Amino acid sequence: MKTSTLFAFFLLIFLQAYRTFGQVPMERVKAYQENPHYLSWNEKPVFLIGATGYHSWTPISRPGTSEIELQLQRLADLIDKVDSEHVMGFVRWLPYDPMNHLHDGHVEEVLQPWIKLQNGKYDLGRFEPEWEQRLRKLLTQTLNARIIVCLEIWDDWSVTRGPGGAYDPGANYGWNGHPFNPNNNVNYDEKVLPYTTSVCDPPFYNVLPGKEHNDKVFQFQTLYVDHLLRIVKDYPHVMLNINNESRADLAWSRYWAAYVQEKTGGEILVGDMPSTNRKDGGGECDEEFNPMTLSTDGLYGMVDIAQGVSAHEFKTPREQALEGGKRIKSYRDAMDKSGTIKPLLVSKDYTRDENGGDMVIWSRFINGTASSRFHRPSGEHPSSVIDYQHAAMLRLGKFVANVPFWEMSPQKDLIHALPSGTGANALADPTEKVIIQLIDGKIGEEIAINLTGETSWKATWFDPTAEEVVYQNQTSFRHHKNYLEIPVGHEHLIIILER
Structure with a gap:
């Protein structure tokens, strides 16, 4: 091949990457090689921080409701003020709407990944182009703003809340509104998958090979995961959680974690967020499905321990900081012993205002997690809470920027x-x-x-x-x-x- 032809070829590759990302291609977010308790971005160790606007957990499915573009810009401005290659922003999103998310108010139209037909039902075999365009737009904005995104593939709240579940939130909410509910799609009926659910062990989680092997439903689950992976492979700043606050069992989590690893060649960091039993950090429905188990399992590249150290387990800010710190240490000690060292993420803290918020978020950093992030606003005046959260994270970020945390340990x-x-x-x-x-x-x-x-x-x-x-x-x-x-x-x- 002639030199001029080679030059043109590589120039084309560069321009395609530039159009995709708005900048020179980057390495994927991964564990920092010299200290894998932390993350790295372009070979630099980084600590992730995040504050919220409104809940904004499902911004792809709810265009125009939470002003997510403005929220992201506010977090980007915060990161710019910190001005450190070792501090980046952090958000967590669910790509589809769990139909229980009321914190941002009523939504006239929900934009799901699947095509919605004129009869109001979804076709799980076809995907909505507008949804993909919106997801790509927001991923590009976060990449340019130095904000790491953790996408959660599935949501437990929309699977285990409904008839027969933890509670029934009513028509169109929870499992009642889930596109995989047989009443809401044209692909199968109640003979294939029940319209009811359960607190633990719902039918949706039991379709896997090796369980009931409900191939009809399983093929559509796989089709969705494949579609999502095809999109996110283009964005090096994306990590994946299998579930949000998961009441599934370990088999469900490990199946999809292994699937993502296989499909992506291990390039994308994959983890999970088990819902705990609110007593000792064990799994809420499957005792073995807990942050400790995931920490010592080499299948996972990171673990979201938010539910194991939050206000659900330790009520006061002091308890979250001190007793939560002991639990974080137990995870780190177990990983050191088993040789499965990986970043521990805290994607959300429920103590989120000036009544203990600083104590909790600083404790995450000092106890050796890889991130600290507030959950949604609280109280009667959410705008003032949002202001507080950004100010508090700015103070923490500026402090972290001057600390060689990757050379330190709890x-x-x-x-x-x-x-x-x-x-x-x-x-x-x-x-x-x-x-x-x-x-x-x-x-x-x-x-x-x-x-x-x-x-x-x-x-x-x-x-x-x-x-x-x-x-x-x-x-x-x-x-x-x-x-x-x-x-x-x-x-x-x-x-x-x-x-």
């Missing part, structure tokens, strides 16, 4: 002793830098820390809610320990220790 055991009633988490490279999250510290009392060498360390006391330094002092060394006197009583402070 090391709460460095804290030898705390005053009664005080709690703490720690992220450290104990030879150079230690970051301590101090909760309910009391003025004049002391913290004992196991640091290396008989030396003093500079301590900077930082208020994360005000983004200001409140005090600076040094550790004192005695009894082979470093001691810090707490200078101010405060519900939540960050201590930065530097040699």
Whole structure:
């Protein structure tokens, strides 16, 4: 081939990629090779942060209702203000509408992936071009804005809520409105799949080979997953969760995780978000289907642990920060032991306003997760909550931007002793830098820390809610320990220790 012809060929490839992404092609988001507890983007370790507008979980199916383009621009502006190659934005979306999502108000028309016929029913064998165009438009916008997207292939809320399920949300909602409900499509009837569901073990999850092998329904499930994978393979910033808040069993999760791995050659990070039993982190319907199991399973490239550490399991912000931190450590310890190290994502936190929001999101970072993100707004004044969330994430993002977190690890055991009633988490490279999250510290009392060498360390006391330094002092060394006197009583402070 002539040189000029080769040049023209590669120029064409470049221009096609540029048109697709609006920029030079990028590597896929993946685990950071040097420390796979974190993610990487273009070979750089990154921490993901996210704030919400309105719920905006199904923006592809609900055009015009949640002003998602403006929400994404606001998150993009936040990331620009952080201005770090180590901090990126984070959103989670369900590509189809679960028909239970009322937080953004009533929607006149829902844009599903499948063609809707004049009789009001869906044809599961044909896909809606407008839906694909909208998905691609939003994926391009997020890529250009340095926002990582986690798409959730299936949604448990729309499968297990309906007649016979956890509760029945009524006509057109939950399983009643799901396109795979036999009453809502032209592809099969109730003889093939019941119109009823159940809290656990619903018929929709039992169509797999090796179970009931309901080939009629299974072929349409596979057709949808293939269609989605064909689209997202063009976007290197996309990860996939098999389900949202899943009450399915481990077999369902592992089947689709293996399928995605096979179809994509392992290029796309795939994980899942089990719904827990609200007691000890076990699966809500299948005890073994929980974040711990997924953490130690080499089939998954990441795990969304949001349901295992959230306010559902630990009620107060303090409990989420401290007890949730212990659970995160248990996942990390198990992965280290089994050799299955992967990023742990928190895609949503339910403590989402100034009443503990900062304490929770900072605890995620300091306890070693790969992301921290608020869930939907709360309260009677959602606009003020949205403002708070963006301001809080900006403060966290600017702090993370100046911390070599990929060289650090959660090391709460460095804290030898705390005053009664005080709690703490720690992220450290104990030879150079230690970051301590101090909760309910009391003025004049002391913290004992196991640091290396008989030396003093500079301590900077930082208020994360005000983004200001409140005090600076040094550790004192005695009894082979470093001691810090707490200078101010405060519900939540960050201590930065530097040699």
